[in-house]
Amino acid sequence: MLTRLFNPGWPGNLLALLAGTLTTLGLAPFDLWPLPLLSAALLYLGLRNLSRKQAAGRGWCYGFGLFASGVSWVYVSIHDFGAASPALAGLLTLGFVAGLALFFALLGWLWSGWLRRTNAPLADALAFAALWLALDAxxxxxxxxxxxxxxxxxxxxxxxxxxxxxxxxxLLSFTIVLSAALLSNLPALFKHKQQALLAVVLVGSLWLLGMTLGQHDWTQAKGQALSVTAVQGNIEQSMKWDPQKLERQLILYRDLTLESPRSDLVVWPETAIPVFQEQVTGYLAMLDDTSNQRDSALIAGIPVRRPNAAGENRYYNGLTVLGQGGDTYFKQRLVPFGEYVPLQDMLRGLIAFFDLPMSDFARGEPDQPPLQAKGYRIAPYICYEVVYPDFAAALAAQSDILLTVSNDAWFGRSIGPLQHLQMAQMRALEAGRWMIRATNNGITVLIDPYGRIQAQAPQFEQAVLRGEVTPMQGLTPFLQWRSWPLGLACLLILAWATFARRKKGQP
Structure with a gap:
């Protein structure tokens, strides 16, 4: 009965769709961590006896289940804030989800056509995990x-x-998928004792390392703890870009800051000042003087307008330091359709969603240095940037403290902001550094070097979060090497698996 579910046909495709949703349940806010292991195992088993075309279809069903359950919150942005009708917002969300699912269709197609080797269970599982990781990348x-x-x-x-x-x-994803594939291959492994022993050693070592290194200190304190104030204005998205509400917003952030006890670092969220830097020079000068008087550094999100080499004005999503520090950072990783519009000559004006406020930002220059505040280097990530592991690691390796600012009001009360927070926690764990996360309406938190939340402001409320972070020094292996060792290993595994299959013929 169970075997029949993995054969060609709609029951197997439906099972694949349901399997995709299990990974979403393993992530925030559900956090049922064993489920992604089961999810990957069901897809692996479901691709075993299919042709190339059938495997692509089943992979697509898995991907559709994953993204429909996990990122359907984009509907909130398109409908609630992009002024699209429910039907149009639903259609655009459906297209987005269906497009993302093509990555798993590609996994099924490549796996069945070039890599699958049912007579070599260990090699088969390694190749499956390597391909999964390559397509994630x-x-x-x-x-x-x-x-x-x-x-x-x-x-x-x-x-x-x-x-x-x-x-x-x-490495976590690779270990999960490899473990899932090997568990699925247990009956075949029992027939190959040497492969079974190697599989136990490999996977056992990874799980043992994961459990024993959970509290290992890869980094050390660089100085005394710094006091931090993170201001959460909870400005409604409908008000944020209204020129008539600008003064009220500026006064709100100023007063929430000045009414709080003095801190070494004060952080305002992404575009907390929703107007170009040059238009509020007097306001910024006042904040700079006040911060200096309080021996404090204020880091605030603000758009910046500057001419490029051709003399054309370009707009940047920026973070600037006032008071005891300096520099301005320009966001490098922009959100498609939110901060820039691909094929904008065709799409702008089509619906209001493609004309959202501040949707024509330029990318900041690569290799920007960390921000300087209170004598320490701070790695800045504006919103979407914190979800890129290698990008974040490159900045973190040069820094003592991590900082991410965001405006997650775009996603309403969906699970999107909670997923976003989880990824910020992972960046702190990867880097072995404290992270400050300041957002407009939550979730504003302080995260320790183990990825644990140590202080948190309530979501969807105006709040001021106070706490301490400690500058850290030293590099974790991931900050030193990033994904290169694992990426190279996966490429070698895939090349070896392709060669072995061609040499021996499809099993």
């Missing part, structure tokens, strides 16, 4: 990337968390 890169819903995030509070400083979320 591709999804995080193509068209600026959408690195969301990686299975490894389920292990933030799971037994594999200790692997994150070694190989990042990538």
């Amino acid at each position: 591709l999804r995080g890169w193509i068209l600026t990337g959408f690195p969301w819903l990686y299975a490894g995030y389920s292990q933030l509070d799971g037994p594999l968390a200790g692997l994150a400083p070694l190989g990042g979320v990538w």
